[in-house]
Amino acid sequence: MHFCHANAASAKKYKDEIFNRFGGGVLLAIRKEISCYEVFSQNIDNNECVAVQISTQSGTLLICSLYIPPQIKISSRLFDQLLNINNNCLIMGDLNAASTLLGSRKTNSKGIQLQDLLNNTAFSCIDDNITTYERNNYEEKLDWILATRPIIFCINNVNTHMLLDTVSGHKPLTFDLMIMGDDKPPSPRIQFSFKLANWSLYRHILNEKLMQWDVNRKIVSTNDIDEYTTFISESIVAAARSAIPQSSGKVWALIRKYHNKRIKQKITSVLKYEQFEANSDLEKANMFATYFENDIYTSTPGTSALHIHVSEVVKKINKSISTSSINSQSFQAITPKELKLILKQLPYSAPGPDNVHNRCLRNFTKSLIDHLLNLMNASLRLGYVPSSWKTAFIILLLKPGKDRSQVSSYRPISLLS
Structure with missing residues (x-):
């Protein structure tokens, strides 16, 4: 299962419905041929999250897109609810958290909350030191890939890319997830021209x-x-x-x-x-x-x-x-x-x-x-x-x-x- 190549026309999109303010927002795009369904789309303690359950050859996998605004705390209730849905969980998103222990250049209050979360739950993180956010002369790692075991061990080739046609903002992250997803059965309908x-x-x-x-x-x-x-x-x-x-x-x-x-x-x-x-x-x-x-x-x-x-x-x-x-x-x-x-x-x-x-x-x-x-x-x-x-x-x-x-x-x- 590859998360490094996206085609908007061939993907199903799952997103939150909050677009009346600047910044934030969550979205997941899953290839249409992959068997999946949305199981979670909520704003808990101002933590925005949308989650999709994917069928794989070894079971099901919960994939989540998460956004936490800068002044908002990480919600432990949200993570508990996600784990209650599926222990095999992968979370990606902008947490606005920085921790030197996890690869950031400095530590903020959100970074301390993230460390506590990792110490007290089944989640682990990709702890490289590559920055994911850039603005003027400021660079920091604010975006995170979190996963439970053994999902964390299935993540390979994590890369952070250059900004896309912007001078500042969040950099795209790509990686390979070494899990085979179950394809949806082909439609029995035949369409003729x-x-x-x-x-x-x-x-x-x-x-x-x-x-x-x-x-x-x-x-x-x-x-x-x-x-x-x-x-x-x-x-x-x-x-x-x-x-x-x-x-x-x-x-x-x-x-x-x-x-x-x-x-x-x-x-x-x-x-x-x-x-x-x-x-x-x-x-x-x-x-x-x-x-x-x-x-x-x-x-x-x-x-x-x-x-x-x-x-x-x-x-x-x-x-x-x-x-x-x-x-x-x-x-x-x-x-x-x-x-x-x-x-x-x-x-x-x-x-x-x-x-x-x-x-x-x-x-x-x-x-x-x-x-x-x-x-x-x-x-x-x-x-x-x-x-x-x-x-x-x-x-x-x-x-x-x-x-x-x-x-x-x-x-x-x-x-x-």
Whole structure:
């Protein structure tokens, strides 16, 4: 894990929200592919701190950015809270502390406080004698790298650099942290640049892929339907990959940024549901799933007129449908004309987990129509919906004026396969 190369465009930023005064402030920028989440962003005893928990191959690591104004004491309460979160802790920042015992040119009151902190806690510091602050003829070491054991032993190649386009101020510090961070799993979504699509090539490849299915095979079970659905979906996606360039989405992200077309929202670092709390991305996802399953998508006693009406309609449908009637093909089969009409009217919406875009369905071939008809009519005949069609990507939108920390404050939008 390297802290000596930063790219603002490829990093997630975590910072305090205090920008109404001159000086100070804390910020952390973590590469987007590194699995992490914010766990702490507070001002305790006027010590400003933001902390992010990073997943590593050997556990988790708490990384903190800290600023303590010149006339403010080092808060032992803050350090205690950080250690309570994670004993594997790394702190970087401007403490405005100077201590000759730790490499500074002189000792101030803050430096004495820092020495006491190191003597009475699990923290150690990088105690080189390189100055980190320069103004006129004054130079001093005021910025510090603190870490608990064994993290302190994983820090190598600490360097202090020249000022960046300024005549005075704090110098940049860089170092290598010899810990491997866990990369976030790649997104399963595929983004295509449809303006550059070669639709003739797409249809040609699609027909070749679909020819690999045994047309004499009978669809007689639910497993057959699921297998057939997967085959058709994979054929469409394979043809799209070959004929349509993929897009990273960076262009649209830039356009939205400057035209404010989409308001960026951020789920709070701690999510709450009843008496439970969630911190990591996985914990939050499971908490949302539990909430939607238990509190939203449940059969509750019907009191509203709409609920009563829907219940009556469902009862009538269930009463009119029997296994014998379905197997006797009493349903009306979907026709090619009906299917083509529906496909042509599909909106250009985002795909679900199967990555089958509606644009690809709208550019159908006769072979695709034949396969889709065979699949859909078999689904009606057997009374079974393909399992992959019941899965979805869930996008959460914060309701206006609601508390970000509560799961009930978010509205789910499903992107179905």
